[in-house]
Amino acid sequence: MAIEIKGRMGTFMVLRMLxxxxxxxxxxxxxxxxxxxxLLSGVxxxxxxADGLSVTAEMLRKVVLGLKERGFLQVGVTNVSESLASAxxxxxxxxxxxxxxxxxxxxxxxxxxAQVVSQPVRSGQQIYARGGDLVVTAPVSAGAEIMADGHIHxxxxxxxxxxxxxxxATEARIFCTDQRAELLAIAGHYLLSDQIDPALSGISTMAWxxxxxxxxxxxxxxxx
Amino acid sequence: MARVVVVTSGKGGVGKxxxxxxxxxxxxxAGHRTVVVDFDVGLRNLDLIMGCERRVVYDFVNVxxxxxNLNQALIRDKRVENLAILPASQTRDKDALTQEGVEKxxxxxxxxxxxxxxxxxxxxxxxAHLAMYYADDALVVTNPEVSxxxxxxxxxxxxxSKTRRAERGEDPVKEHLIVTRxxxxxxxxxxxxxxxxxxxxxxxNLLGVIPESTAVLNASNAGMPVILDEKSDAGQAYxxxxxxxxxxxxxxxxxxxxxxxxxxxxxx
Numbered sequence: 001m002a003i004e005i006k007g008r009m010g011t012f013m014v015l016r017m018l019x020x021x022x023x024x025x026x027x028x029x030x031x032x033x034x035x036x037x038x039l040l041s042g043v044x045x046x047x048x049x050a051d052g053l054s055v056t057a058e059m060l061r062k063v064v065l066g067l068k069e070r071g072f073l074q075v076g077v078t079n080v081s082e083s084l085a086s087a088x089x090x091x092x093x094x095x096x097x098x099x100x101x102x103x104x105x106x107x108x109x110x111x112x113x114a115q116v117v118s119q120p121v122r123s124g125q126q127i128y129a130r131g132g133d134l135v136v137t138a139p140v141s142a143g144a145e146i147m148a149d150g151h152i153h154x155x156x157x158x159x160x161x162x163x164x165x166x167x168x169a170t171e172a173r174i175f176c177t178d179q180r181a182e183l184l185a186i187a188g189h190y191l192l193s194d195q196i197d198p199a200l201s202g203i204s205t206m207a208w209x210x211x212x213x214x215x216x217x218x219x220x221x222x223x224x
Numbered sequence: 225m226a227r228v229v230v231v232t233s234g235k236g237g238v239g240k241x242x243x244x245x246x247x248x249x250x251x252x253x254a255g256h257r258t259v260v261v262d263f264d265v266g267l268r269n270l271d272l273i274m275g276c277e278r279r280v281v282y283d284f285v286n287v288x289x290x291x292x293n294l295n296q297a298l299i300r301d302k303r304v305e306n307l308a309i310l311p312a313s314q315t316r317d318k319d320a321l322t323q324e325g326v327e328k329x330x331x332x333x334x335x336x337x338x339x340x341x342x343x344x345x346x347x348x349x350x351x352a353h354l355a356m357y358y359a360d361d362a363l364v365v366t367n368p369e370v371s372x373x374x375x376x377x378x379x380x381x382x383x384x385s386k387t388r389r390a391e392r393g394e395d396p397v398k399e400h401l402i403v404t405r406x407x408x409x410x411x412x413x414x415x416x417x418x419x420x421x422x423x424x425x426x427x428x429n430l431l432g433v434i435p436e437s438t439a440v441l442n443a444s445n446a447g448m449p450v451i452l453d454e455k456s457d458a459g460q461a462y463x464x465x466x467x468x469x470x471x472x473x474x475x476x477x478x479x480x481x482x483x484x485x486x487x488x489x490x491x492x
Contacts, residue, residue: 120384122377124382143374
């Protein structure tokens, strides 16, 4: 075998250009480097001109040259057009969108077919019902993890972790007939067993999301 | 068709080897040609428990590597007819076991034996994985305490996903629970989980409950499977366990602490 292809996670720096003045960009960079000379050496760096900045290939080339002189490992550019990137002889990273400040829009509960599991889910096992509901008719052991894009139903003892609406569906709910869960979560909002009222242990319960708070109540006596 | 029975637990020190020796001897005593295979390469113990450590010449790893044939490595038990053991190597480690090698050895044993009992090492790594991979039945040995139960649960998950039967989509490995070192008096005091609790958590068929007993230690020291000590509680409990495995209905006898001091004094 001559090659192996592997996905790796790693850290790289993003240099956001907030002005079209390349000389100023490099000058401020030198300012940073004078206080921490080794901070960025050998770390891969991606150039990211800010939104709305009119960028030319010439500008990019100037900055890149300046970066090389300062010992940066320049790997690419983002947030520019493909033709501009190739004109500046740079690799374009498309999947490097700046993290959005806005809250993700809550996804609707997935309406795909439900996945039914009738074998016990053992410690260390993980089951994910992608795109739909998960129905488990056997016990879910401590240390096991069940997840669904939609609702979760456990018609047995739930001792492990149950995560409903993992893609963000805040309408998702978790139902179980014998609740002893280590963790219950809906759309990323979770409660640990410590935080669950002991009176709700060992009975059938339903969990849902009210705002950002996970609510749990007896499913047989839904008065509260 | 020979049946491959793995004795496994996840956790160490719960009684896998004691159970393998007793169970193998029980099957042989019932007239089935039985071999017990020690998969704990590097930490060979089965030969000691079965009292044949002085007769080990070749081992499992030698057979896998073609340095000896099966008949040279097998040790016939002197007390029980139909019983043999295949010892592990003490000088190698678990990497010396290969999947193809294990399969070849098990196929060879299947020609001469009715039951192949695989004594799994602790853990869930290579040795334990290979011990369970070809299994038809699994005896899951558990002590009545939470960490042992959790590890057994993990192993049950592996049995239903990482065995040949699971990978080929055949009938699943038949799982049987054996609770060992059970002390009804300590259960009464709340120091141990009860058999009911263990069964509820693991939700598998209970095959046997072996009481905590000095007979087990004495038998190990003497190099004799404890099932051959017919007067002992542990020996009788293993006999019941084997009988149930072979299809007999037997009550669980050692779930309660029947004998008080009074009846002990008067030989009750």
